Amino acid sequence: MSEWQSEAEYLEQYDARRYDWPLVSVDVVIFTLYESRLQVLLIKRGEFPHRGRWALPGGFIAMDEDGDLQATARRKLREKTGVEAPLLEQVGSQGNDCRDPRGWSVTVLYMALIAWAPTAEFLEGVDDARWWPVEKVADLEMAFDHASLIEEARERLKNKTAYTVLPVHVLRRPFTLTQLQHAFELLMDTQLEKKSFRRRILNAEVLEETGEALLEGGRGRPAALYAPARGSERHLFARVFGESA
Amino acid sequence: MSEWQSEAEYLEQYDARRYDWPLVSVDVVIFTLYESRLQVLLIKRGEFPHRGRWALPGGFIAMDEDGDLQATARRKLREKTGVEAPLLEQVGSQGNDCRDPRGWSVTVLYMALIAWAPTAEFLEGVDDARWWPVEKVADLEMAFDHASLIEEARERLKNKTAYTVLPVHVLRRPFTLTQLQHAFELLMDTQLEKKSFRRRILNAEVLEETGEALLEGGRGRPAALYAPARGSERHLFARVFGESA
DNA sequence: TAAATAGTGTCTTTTAGACATTATCAT
């Protein structure tokens, strides 16, 4: 069956372009917290297909620049937000013959969590991007299957929040436990019991107290400040949280 | 920037083949239980690249046959095992510029769980495939990065077994609770407490007793027989299992 | 002082771990 004698000979004559391939892209759902809402960054498409619709930051792999898929996702995130080292993880891939009008296409979906910063700082030179509250996405004219990709990432985010400390990544540090609880509640879309929350987080030793209490613009007792401890990203709780609500 | 007036016009002239694309493949780690060991199905490659090495069942998307990625995975599984409706779920994607000597390549990885059946029944017409115990894979000459893909799937399998009833899928039904416990122990690679195991599974109401007890070749008290209840695939335990061992 | 926010005490509930005990079969 093989017409070639050796691997080297085979590779010599191999030409991918002779074949039809599915399109391959990488898309990133970038989540942040702003004005007490979970928001995602969307781009208004300037090119066909789906020109004028809202889309996820993403696109094709730059085969000369990107060493791997994660690098592509990291590049897309950097181009649109300037953020260099966010929490970034793969959600999964979608591929079928109808999601892109150009033909069979596969997208590898990532999600990123970043602390919010004023639009100007993030979007210098980027005038086609803006934050949208996740619950508003359903009302937008979305490109491709990006609305359902966002849902998929949002579901993953909700699930993982129930047994990790993922929400630390949408806060600027240091933060208070109350702020962290709010972040958990928004990402999980449920109310949490204050005492249970603090007990769980504190016992897990995933935070370290930073400086002393103090700092705080408002009234009321000043809160202690915390930052994630080393290795906290990898902490897995044995039990999920917030089942009752 | 756009030279075209409409989406239709753009699509008219679009030709994917003008661009360089990464290779895209789908690979499937097929797990089963046989002779009290967790095994994976591997194929001896007959073609370049990596001719003669062991590889996962998988390959390119048939853009004319496969409606989506899952369909490709299902087709690969069917071709090698004859199994039509297994547990099949996506693990994730790997993509970089070095995993395939032909160039930048992306693979979408699936895992499948099936009940074992004698080789003849499965492999009629397939003489290049055989089951290997997972722990032996490290000693084989593996193609591409398939050894690490197997590890990734195996890790996922272990993790999910701790909060689902995934192992029901590697057993022929009906099965006894003791058999199910053995399946859990092999997939999790840990010992489980009998009473805890039974209490957990039975309280979750994910099984239904099938017929009566009886049936059993051996000595000792005959065991009750069970089959998965409807919807059991979706059952998620709030707490992981088998942390102590 | 009151209002506001941070933080604790403590009782209940759920579920896993440990391991001893009982049940039912073949021989």
Add this chain to the structure above:
DNA sequence: ATGATAATGTCTAAAAGACACTATTTA
């Protein structure tokens, strides 16, 4: 009866839910 395997009883431990309570700040 003995051995083997299935199934249960029951105590302990860990961690979440509920909610009342105390602590520390500003105005």
